[in-house]
Amino acid sequence: MTYRLFEGKDHASIYQKYRLPPPDELKNIILQYLDNKKGQPHVLAVDLGCGTGQNSRLLAAHFKQVVGIDISECVLEEARAVPGFPNITYRKGRAEELPFSDGSVDLVTASTAAHWFDHSRFLAEASRVLKPGGCLALLGYTLTKIRFHYQNYGDRLDHIYQEVKQVLIPYTSNPVAQCDSKQEELYSAIPFPDKERIECIQVKSFITLKNLVGFIETWSMFQAYKKKDPQAANDLLLNTEKRFLDEMGVTSPDTEMEWELEYFCNLASKPK
Numbered sequence: 001m002t003y004r005l006f007e008g009k010d011h012a013s014i015y016q017k018y019r020l021p022p023p024d025e026l027k028n029i030i031l032q033y034l035d036n037k038k039g040q041p042h043v044l045a046v047d048l049g050c051g052t053g054q055n056s057r058l059l060a061a062h063f064k065q066v067v068g069i070d071i072s073e074c075v076l077e078e079a080r081a082v083p084g085f086p087n088i089t090y091r092k093g094r095a096e097e098l099p100f101s102d103g104s105v106d107l108v109t110a111s112t113a114a115h116w117f118d119h120s121r122f123l124a125e126a127s128r129v130l131k132p133g134g135c136l137a138l139l140g141y142t143l144t145k146i147r148f149h150y151q152n153y154g155d156r157l158d159h160i161y162q163e164v165k166q167v168l169i170p171y172t173s174n175p176v177a178q179c180d181s182k183q184e185e186l187y188s189a190i191p192f193p194d195k196e197r198i199e200c201i202q203v204k205s206f207i208t209l210k211n212l213v214g215f216i217e218t219w220s221m222f223q224a225y226k227k228k229d230p231q232a233a234n235d236l237l238l239n240t241e242k243r244f245l246d247e248m249g250v251t252s253p254d255t256e257m258e259w260e261l262e263y264f265c266n267l268a269s270k271p272k
């Protein structure tokens with residue numbers, strides 16, 4: 001089954017605006033793994049389900065060439081519009097049918113994306129195109145484990161966030177639930193004996209309330225809710241912003257708070 005939940009132009013544009021690139025900590029883990037398993041040179045990285053290109057751009061400085069692939073033309077248009085990355089090419093395509101010859105790719109990544117793919121067909125394709133020693137890195141973060149800190153109001157902010165998630169549970173698709181399990185099933189199915197699962201990389205950073213609300217708006221379950229009841233979905237965002245403002249005792253949605261995300265990374269290396 002192919003999921004097509006990231007097709008709208010509006011969704012693509014908020015995606016570009018509010019989705020974060022993976023943190024440097026995670027990028028460094030992946031590059032170090034690739035160095036250990038395959039070594040230099042790093043020629044070609046393929047970023048599957050690249051969306052608006054956040055992860056592809058992160059890889060650009062470390063590879064001769066990066067190819068981002070996604071089934072949605074709308075997100076690719078947004079990715080192509082970001083200037084300054086001449087060694088990235090974005091192509092429309094599916095993770096299950098890759099346009100590369102056997103043994104030609106150094107690194108295959110999928111950032112918060114592989115749970116949407118047909119697992120067995122994607123893993124067979126990734127195995128085919130990777131060079132011997134080449135690596136697979138399936139990364140992401142869980143939406144259940146986000147924690148907020150603003151002065152002394154952390155727990156109460158966490159509670160509001162959990163209530164928003166609760167409203168959206170009925171609209172949560174099976175793949176998103178798999179991402180929350182850190183793609184455990186997919187990791188088990190990786191056919192390489194040399195694999196490693198890093199389940200918990202805690203990363204703290206700052207986010208404005210406005211961007212947090214925008215981030216929630218990018219979720220596929222929020223978009224599913226909006227499709228069913230646009231007014232209620234809009235009210236959920238407005239209400240969330242208001243509740244955070246009230247709890248924090250501020251008036252500006254540009255107020256920054258700290259948030260802590262829990263990333264994971266499933267790594268594997270093709271036998272030499």
Ligand SMILES: C[S@@+](CC[C@H](N)C(=O)[O-])C[C@H]1O[C@@H](n2cnc3c(N)ncnc32)[C@H](O)[C@@H]1O
Pocket residue numbers: 002003005006019020048049050051052053054055069070071072075093094095096110111112113116117118
């Ligand atoms: C949650 S988004 C992640 C985007 C980006 N990698 C990021 O880190 O923000 C998932 C992306 O996977 C794409 N996608 C879903 N199924 C796919 C498939 N079978 N092949 C390629 N891309 C796919 C969607 O169109 C969407 O852009």
